[in-house]
Amino acid sequence: MVKALLAELVLQKNYLGSRPVETIYFGGGTPSLLTASEIQLLIDQVALHFSLSAHAEITLEANPDDLSAQKVRELKATMVNRFSVGVQSFFEDDLSWMNRAHNAQEAESSVKRVQDAGFENITIDLIYGYPLLTDEKWMANIEQLISFQIPHLSSYAMTVEPQTALASFIHKGKQQPLDEVQSAVQFTQLMQCLEQAGYEHYEISNFALPDRYSRHNSNYWAGVSYLGVGPSAHSFNGETRQWNVANNAHYLDAIAIKKIPAEIETLTTANRVNEYIMTSLRTSKGTDIAKIRADFGEQYAAEITSALEQFADKGWFTIKDTTITLTKAGKLFADRIASELFVA
Numbered sequence: 001m002v003k004a005l006l007a008e009l010v011l012q013k014n015y016l017g018s019r020p021v022e023t024i025y026f027g028g029g030t031p032s033l034l035t036a037s038e039i040q041l042l043i044d045q046v047a048l049h050f051s052l053s054a055h056a057e058i059t060l061e062a063n064p065d066d067l068s069a070q071k072v073r074e075l076k077a078t079m080v081n082r083f084s085v086g087v088q089s090f091f092e093d094d095l096s097w098m099n100r101a102h103n104a105q106e107a108e109s110s111v112k113r114v115q116d117a118g119f120e121n122i123t124i125d126l127i128y129g130y131p132l133l134t135d136e137k138w139m140a141n142i143e144q145l146i147s148f149q150i151p152h153l154s155s156y157a158m159t160v161e162p163q164t165a166l167a168s169f170i171h172k173g174k175q176q177p178l179d180e181v182q183s184a185v186q187f188t189q190l191m192q193c194l195e196q197a198g199y200e201h202y203e204i205s206n207f208a209l210p211d212r213y214s215r216h217n218s219n220y221w222a223g224v225s226y227l228g229v230g231p232s233a234h235s236f237n238g239e240t241r242q243w244n245v246a247n248n249a250h251y252l253d254a255i256a257i258k259k260i261p262a263e264i265e266t267l268t269t270a271n272r273v274n275e276y277i278m279t280s281l282r283t284s285k286g287t288d289i290a291k292i293r294a295d296f297g298e299q300y301a302a303e304i305t306s307a308l309e310q311f312a313d314k315g316w317f318t319i320k321d322t323t324i325t326l327t328k329a330g331k332l333f334a335d336r337i338a339s340e341l342f343v344a
Helices: 002-011 036-049 069-076 092-097 104-116 135-147 165-171 180-196 215-221 248-256 269-280 289-296 298-311 334-341
Strands: 021-026 052-062 082-088 122-128 152-157 200-203 206-208 234-236 240-244 262-266 317-320 323-326
Touching: 002 036, 002 248, 021 036, 021 215, 036 052, 036 069, 052 215, 069 104, 082 104, 092 104, 104 122, 122 135, 122 180, 135 180, 152 180, 180 200, 200 215, 215 269, 269 289, 269 298, 269 334, 289 298, 289 323, 298 317, 298 334
Parallel strands: 021 052, 052 082, 082 122, 122 152
Antiparallel strands: 152 206, 200 206, 234 240, 240 262, 317 323
């Protein structure tokens, strides 16, 4: 597979044009299963065929159980300079309920191990809104994050995907259904606690200490072009969106004959407007009606302004100059608000 990824980078070398590569993100599965030398080989290939910034943010997504002391030492010798650790919870029973491969001790020790190796730019994932998670346990998870001085957090409410074991258990009455009120309460706790601890809520699901925002995610939310390589990888260049075939064998067969195994969708103006609304409204920078007017036309700016009126008395957003930003209350309804603003 690594050889195929290296080959695809060559095939895709013109996708970003002359734009410099400011970030690299190893994600979308369990990239920490790659050896350190394989990761560096991929970074070197990017540097060879693209304009890689000398100060690029290079993130590796990792499960706690993959981050042994030896693995972390080996990664220290690569250009990786940021870790995203899938902690999810610091409680043993919660991790077992989620069917995670790691335990509570590994959740803690993996973070400490990465820090002890000299990596300061770290983010972890935490999940809230599931039956086992009392408000007290959730507060303890947040306090653990703060005590470890982890500079960035991505946090998401538990969701039930169709045709999963959890969906089946809930349907059969073997598991409590998820509680939207619980999720809202715990999200509010998260906002309050992290604000008091000095974290900035710069996107609905992301919090960071000053100057510790994820540059990779920030570029995505700002509509910067990106290239994804590997099975199921998505790419975007402002005009089109493309995604690679998910099947590993089909992916490898296509790369073997020097064919990019992707479907391409050309975005309509309405698609591009909605993409901007969906990503920008979730951020602290907000959605700029003046930008929509300048980039896409007055009709879309007028349509969105009109759609906002239905929420005018709810206190869910503020408008400063021409920029819409969500209030704390509005952040609980971000998806609903965005969907109502989408244009046809």
